[in-house]
Amino acid sequence: MASGGLSFRNITALAPMVRVGTLPMRLLALDYGADVVYCEELIDIKMAKCQRVVNEVLDTVDFVAPDERVMFRTCEREKDRVVFQMGTADPDRALIVAKLVEQDVAAVDVNMGCPKEYSTKGGMGAALLSDPDKIVAILQKLVSGVSIPVTCKIRILPSLEETVSLVRRIEKTGVAAVAVHGRLKEERPRHPLHLDHIQAAARAVSIPVIANGGSLDLVKTNSDIEAFRRASGASSVMLARAAMWNASVFMEGGPLPLEAVMEDYLKHAIRYNNHAFNTKYCLCQMLRDKVESPLGKQLQAAQTTQEISEAFGLQEFYQQIQDQLQVKRNSLQSCSQLEEPLVEGDVTMMAVRFERREYPPHITPKMFLLEWSRKEKLEQPLYEMVQRSEDRSFQSTVTVESKKYRSTLWEKSKKFAEQAAAVVCLRVLGVPEGRIGEEDSGLVCKRKLNGTAEEEGSKKRHVFETQQEADSAASGDSTKSQKL
Structure with missing residues (x-):
């Protein structure tokens, strides 16, 4: 590590790989000797909507989307080694995302080389290669806007002159390094690697150049990594498929x-x-x-x-x-549950945040409050919402039996704000709220099945799902990351 930030000189890195570069693979690569690990490309529009959540059960920091998916999960073990890679085509949005993750990662990287449609759509990934002015605008915005190193990953251009010209413009933005995948955006792994382009790029700039793309032909074992670095003329090496197939390629004396x-x-x-x-x-x-x-x-x-x-x-x-x-x-x-409520005027408040991972699928505090109100023959709970202008966060007040309850904490979505208010009400009243591990309450539950609310029999008690059942319930969407 260089003083003041992550060094990209003489390193071996786990490359960003979609669906592969999640936390378990990054930690595995670090276990086996990788110096730096990149997360998979995450799209700026989706990340900008996320809320940063400290997950005290897993000891992680989670970036959670409004639909409750964990878009990015990290932990203290990798904090000074992980590079957050984003897909972006907008300088302002890129900065919003970079500042969101800034305190939890070692560097941020902009994907300028992915040729897949999900990335090039909207001008991201390899589409940026045809717009050098936008590349410069994005990188300059990030370099001036965050305190951690900024890097980018590109593919080569049709001629050596074009590749060299691009990396020189990138260097002038102030980035800490540039990774160069030695293939054209139209080429795939079966095509030979253009080492001459990586060599020319490395000679043309003073910042570290990270060679990428040698997994199939050049890097099969750990001893091949140094040979690839020398052949490319680059300062460092980044491995994708070789690491995906067997991450112990990073280990001296490997593979296992x-x-x-x-x-x-x-x-x-x-x-x-x-x-x-x-x-x-x-x-x-x-x-x-x-x-x-x-x-x-x-x-x-x-x-x-x-x-x-x-x-x-x-x-x-x-x-x-x-x-x-x-x-x-x-x-x-x-x-x-030890926290004492505070009464201010006609509102009873507690500092409560709704944590979705603490409840089984299909179960929420609002549901329990509604069913308790029906059981007690009270009017349906009434929720009032306010939004804070400076950060567009929400706070809800629920009225039950002419009494008002509210969380003192603000939430990023209306739905979570209402759930937090319901939690406060239930805890003050001493009513079960449906948490995992809570004793059976006997309250009737409602579930939405096929778009219609169907009430389960009044004698049917709520059965809390085990962790494995919750896992199974989530398995319908292979792209979702499960929260605790």
Whole structure:
């Protein structure tokens, strides 16, 4: 590490890879010797809507979208090594996202090389290569706007002169490094790498150039990394597929047997509650041509993290982690319930934030408050919403039996603000609120099934889902990251 920030000289990095560069893979790469790890490309429009949430159960920082998906999860272990890569085509929006994550990552990177449609759509990724003025505008905005290093990752242009001209313009923006994938935006891994372009770029600028694209032909073991660096003339090397197939490529004296690497990866995925479908995807990438083996077929059939754990003989480890996490949840719940309410005028308040991960799927405090009100033959709870102009946050007040309840904390969405108000009301009244681990309340629940609200039988009690059931309930959307 250089003083004042992350150094990109003489490093070996885990490259940004969509669906692969999530927290478990990044931690695995660090375990095996990677100096720097990049997250997968995350789109600025989606990230700008996220709320930063400290997850005290997992000891992580989560960036949570309004639909409750965890878009980016990080932890203290990687804080001074992780580079946040974004897809953007707008300088102002890029800065908003960079400032959102600034305190939790070591650097921010702009993707200017991805040729896939999801990235090039809207002028992002490799589409930026045809607009050098926009590249400069984005990078200058970021360099002047955040306190951490800024980098970018590009693909080469049709001629050496064009590639050199671009990296020289990039250098003048003040970035800390530039990664160069030695292929044209139209080319794919089966095409040969253009080492001459990386060499020319490295000679043309004084900032570190990170060579990328050598996984298939040039880097198969750890000893090949240094050879690739020398052949490219670059300061550093970035690995994608070689690391995806077996992350122990970063380890001197490696690689380790694939089975050991997969188990190490799965343990990180279990510890940090990675979404089961993302975990399964990454493990299948490691299996490659063995995906039709007995283990591969068992893995493909798995729908939950527990089932994946069973396929690898890690069911005891899985249960041990679940027990530890439940103890932490219970402890945090007990601490939060000790807070005393404050009465101001006709409103009773508590400093309560609605944490979706603390409740089973389909269960919310609002639902419990509504059913309790019906049971007590009271009027339906009435919610009043206000919005704070400076940051557009929301605060809700709920009225029940002519009494008002409100959280003193502001939320990023109307829905969460109403849930927080309901939590305050339920806690003041001493009524169950539906948290995971809470004793059966006997309250009737309502669920929306196929777009219609159907009331379950009055004698049917609410049954809280276990962690594995919650995992299964989330498995319908393979792109969602599960929260605790």
